Amino acid sequence: MEIPLFPLNTVLFPGWPMPLHIFEPRYLEMVRYCTENKSPFGILLIREGKAEGDVYVEPYDVGCMVSITQTEQLQDGRLLIMTVGQERFQVQSLRRNKPYLVGQVAQLPYLPEKTAPLQKAANELHPLVLNYLTQLTTLADNIEFDPTQVPTEPEALSHMAASLLQVSLETKQSLLEAKKISNALNFLTNQYRREIDILKQFPQQEMGNFSIN
Incomplete structure (x- = not known):
């Protein structure tokens, strides 16, 4: 499946909540896309680059898919959102033809155990x-x-x-x-x-x- 990606200086695990303050135009656009299309997005730890303003940031390949559970729009256009981690995924390929990263990803289940x-x-x-x-x-x-x-x-x-x-x-x-x-x-x-x-x-x-x- 293809989802928007949000590289951050954090690691999120499935089932864990994460509040986010969205203020960069590219990520405001990403959140709008996700809410309008009921799409999850993926949070990935940054391997190289900066979380803010770096178009060419390089994330790790494994991240956590999240759903948006709450949104609050501030008067100046910024957004406060609450997300919850859903499942692990692995990036198979990246696209950089939008203001934000988009990835073709696959679910990453754990190996079965007794x-x-x-x-x-x-x-x-x-x-x-x-x-x-x-x-x-x-x-x-x-x-x-x-x-x-x-x-x-x-x-x-x-x-x-x-x-x-x-x-x-x-x-x-x-x-x-x-x-x-x-x-x-x-x-x-x-x-x-x-x-x-x-x-x-x-x-x-x-x-x-x-x-x-």
Whole structure:
């Protein structure tokens, strides 16, 4: 399928919301196209170039398709939109004959795995994510954390855990590109153990405001 592409300095995972402030004319045009045609667009991490004003930006090949759930037009023409990640995709080819990038993309499903060991890997990560968020509640003011928001289903858990983790964009991109969910879960399990140990060293109320939404 062919969709508009929006290169950004961020990595989005399926199921995760992302608010966007749209002000460049080319992306205002892109959002108009998507809303009028009920089309998704794709968010990709920038490999080379700048998010603003760079026509020849080079994105990574794997990104997240998003749908627009809310739009608000400001008086000066800018748009505030809320998007939600839907599924991973891989770019097969790019077109640059419009003000914004357009890509021929294919869905990128994970390789199939046996249910029992996959759920076992998720069961190892799940309490670590809860522990991590609990640690943050002792460090941050006005935290919003509901344990029921942390899923137990392996794919959804891996996406949430990857979104919350404070690691480099390149590391997040590698997680987005994982061929198997178990690969992401195992990496995240090790990383969360390290993060929890680090958080224990912070004095209370040093983190400021935090929310998992």
